[in-house]
Amino acid sequence: MLIQDLTSTPPAASGDQPAPGQSRYGWLASGLRARITQGEWIPGTALPPEALLAKEHGVALGTLRQALALLVAEGLLERRHGRGTFVRAGLGGASMLRFFRFRNAGELQATPQSSILARSVALASVNEADALGLPAGASVLTLERLRSLDGRPCLLEHITLPLPAFAALAASSTEDWDDLLYPMYQRVCGVTVHRAQDQLSFGLLSAEQARRLQLEAGHPCVQVQRTAFDLAGRCIELRTTLGDAFAFQYTAQVR
Amino acid sequence: MLIQDLTSTPPAASGDQPAPGQSRYGWLASGLRARITQGEWIPGTALPPEALLAKEHGVALGTLRQALALLVAEGLLERRHGRGTFVRAGLGGASMLRFFRFRNAGELQATPQSSILARSVALASVNEADALGLPAGASVLTLERLRSLDGRPCLLEHITLPLPAFAALAASSTEDWDDLLYPMYQRVCGVTVHRAQDQLSFGLLSAEQARRLQLEAGHPCVQVQRTAFDLAGRCIELRTTLGDAFAFQYTAQVR
């Protein structure tokens, strides 16, 4: 399989021939990718059957299947035998818990309750604007959020969201928000969180952070800096999460 | 693609037909996997060309390629266009550094120097014997190892190796050992480290640990508990690595 530029020009805006040196299935995948990221097919819904897609594009079944396989590997599509090929739904949430074990072994990890401690509209810092792809001086929505299990605080989060995409969240009452933000982003703002990158590091809690987590100032903590992206690869959330370092646990595979 | 038992019976010890409900390429892959893990093809060497393999097994080229694709996805094989299909060489080493940034950004991460602080043969604990697949009361080789960059200690390791597989390391002078253990395992003991699992957690240094890392007792540290496996999936090393928590940094992808 050739290594190809996965972000190459979609066919909608170009000719109907693969670029020189590009495989036919890579080209097909680009076209399908564009139709997905531009919202022609909504997350959770099925694409047309492969036989039809192959006919439409004038290519053999096997070739079309190679294109679909690329998009499956990218995480954009999901195939279900006997049912169809579906655009993947966004991330469900609660994924921060994979870095911590707040309960004893064996217990099920329930979704933590969420409470919004603060919400404000502010000017994006240079770093924030850069990461979110906003012009200098753009405004952002920032949240302070505490997550608790059985009433015990466990994670403290600072979240930055671009405006105006998330304007709907600046208005609604934070009392009514869900425990999971990503499904709410989807429902209220039509934004799908498709992929995220978490950078882990270690630090000590400030006095205020410690107070909110009911720990002492200077207590060791693990910091997770998340950058979240939508289907089109646009950054749509910056989040910093703090949790007790003694509850930290994570397993990585090496190959 | 069907979800299949990747460890199912190799064909060498069974009939020449796929098990009922198993695909032909899955069956083929099992056979090839067995020939690789049993050492018929050595890591780093090439398999016969696909056309030949397909003919030998009496199957179409496409089917054989699907089998090879499975083994590539497993990390057992590596295909190189125009050159051949190769059994993957083992892990190179230095992979612990991916959890830490001991140098300033931009600097290249050199391989740390290694010094063996202690080496001994001991009775395996119950946990060790269990993990390594040894009978109760078996003996193991244990190492204390300090890794340094520019003469500054950075990682302290405790390593447990099964005997008699690693008997050659119990004899040779530790002065002459390489900075990287895995290539040495390969060269001296014929053991290939193919895959590993690292479990991260957080703790505080004991007085002795701190002394060796030139930090204070009680200094925060990140602990990496590694379990390493050979091509056949046998556990062949247990390792616990300690490093300064303030140097910890790791990036994970969410999808």
Added chain:
DNA sequence: CAGTGGTCTAGACCACCGC
């Protein structure tokens, strides 16, 4: 240049799903 894997075709048939 000979030998390798990569792409593509056009078709047959199988296995799974939901009605």
Added chain:
DNA sequence: CGGTGGTCTAGACCACTGG
């Protein structure tokens, strides 16, 4: 049962690698 994706075939031709 009809519709979906999954498996398999037999072949042609392309693209990369190394001597």
